[in-house]
Amino acid sequence: LLDGVRGWLMAGAEPLQRLAAMPTQLWRDVSESTRSRSDLENEIALLDQENLLLKGQMQTFWSLQEENRRLRAALNAAQPLEQDLLLAEAIPVKGDARRQFVLVNRGSRDGVFVGQAALVAEGLLGQVLHVGPRTAEILLLSDDTHAVPVRIARTGQRAIAQGTGNGERMEILYLPSNADVKEGDVLVTSGLGGIFPPGYPVATVSAIAEAAGGDFARVSARPLAPVDDVREVLLLWMRDTVSADLPKTDHAP
CATH class of the missing domain: 2.40.10.340 (Rod shape-determining protein MreC, domain 1)
Structure with a gap:
């Protein structure tokens, strides 16, 4: 009889326990979500910085590539010679x-x-x-x-x-x-x-x-x-x- 009453009380208390635990769980979820969002924002900021640096490097690379292309174009216009440009x-x-x-x-x-x-x-x-x-x-x-x-x-x-x-x-x-x-x-x-x-x-x-x-x-x-x-x-x-x-x-x- 006591076991039955205890089981009934536990079953009745379960919703209350869940309700009592909700603020804590909610805080954990919010905290985890906030941390994940913060990490994501930090990663995006780092990617933006890397992207900007890469764009700057690509501008230099493009300039060098264009200069190399122009030199090759002029060299290919003539017979092979020992020369400097x-x-x-x-x-x-x-x-x-x-x-x-x-x-x-x-x-x-x-x-x-x-x-x-x-x-x-x-x-x-x-x-x-x-x-x-x-x-x-x-x-x-x-x-x-x-x-x-x-x-x-x-x-x-x-x-x-x-x-x-x-x-x-x-x-x-x-x-x-x-x-x-x-x-x-x-x-x-x-x-x-x-x-x-x-x-x-x-x-x-x-x-x-x-x-x-x-x-x-x-x-x-x-x-x-x-x-x-x-x-x-x-x-x-x-x-x-x-x-x-x-x-x-x-x-x-």
């Missing part, structure tokens, strides 16, 4: 109607020298005309005082590409009237004179006029380098001139 940025300056040039942020402190070849990803841009400690002036191949020894890539026929002062047109001189030349032919540097290495694209033949009884053909070509929109330039050192002209600085390639 230095990337320079164009500095906006007021133009000179008498001369076509671009100013870059590299100078004698970086080993830049007068006569040095200047390239862009598309091919030859010109050569260094004046050098200061931190800047250099590059005479563009489209300037009417600039001439480049070239050859027709398809045939090997040699000629001279002369600037006209027009960024869209060059004249091809000393090309025999019976030369095998076609519109669209690519002209590349021949290497004669030793200033420009051989194999760099210069221009494409755009027009051929019938020779009027002369010894040379009248040929026009369009420069491949965007001479009217230069933003970055590659300065070139041939391997045998590096030791003499390129100082050991942080800027040197």
Whole structure:
């Protein structure tokens, strides 16, 4: 009888015990939930910080990747040569109607020298005309005082590409009237004179006029380098001139 009464009392007390335990359990649940939420917020904050750091690192990585891509593009434009390249940025300056040039942020402190070849990803841009400690002036191949020894890539026929002062047109001189030349032919540097290495694209033949009884053909070509929109330039050192002209600085390639 006593066992039955005890069982009945325990059964009746169970709801009361649960009710009494609810605040404690509720506090535990709330505390656990609060702790989990706090931990989650901390993890999110850490992830946000890591994400921001990674974005900053990716910006640097992208910049290096772009520079590497531009260097590779210029290198692939020519025959394999022993050479070094230095990337320079164009500095906006007021133009000179008498001369076509671009100013870059590299100078004698970086080993830049007068006569040095200047390239862009598309091919030859010109050569260094004046050098200061931190800047250099590059005479563009489209300037009417600039001439480049070239050859027709398809045939090997040699000629001279002369600037006209027009960024869209060059004249091809000393090309025999019976030369095998076609519109669209690519002209590349021949290497004669030793200033420009051989194999760099210069221009494409755009027009051929019938020779009027002369010894040379009248040929026009369009420069491949965007001479009217230069933003970055590659300065070139041939391997045998590096030791003499390129100082050991942080800027040197």
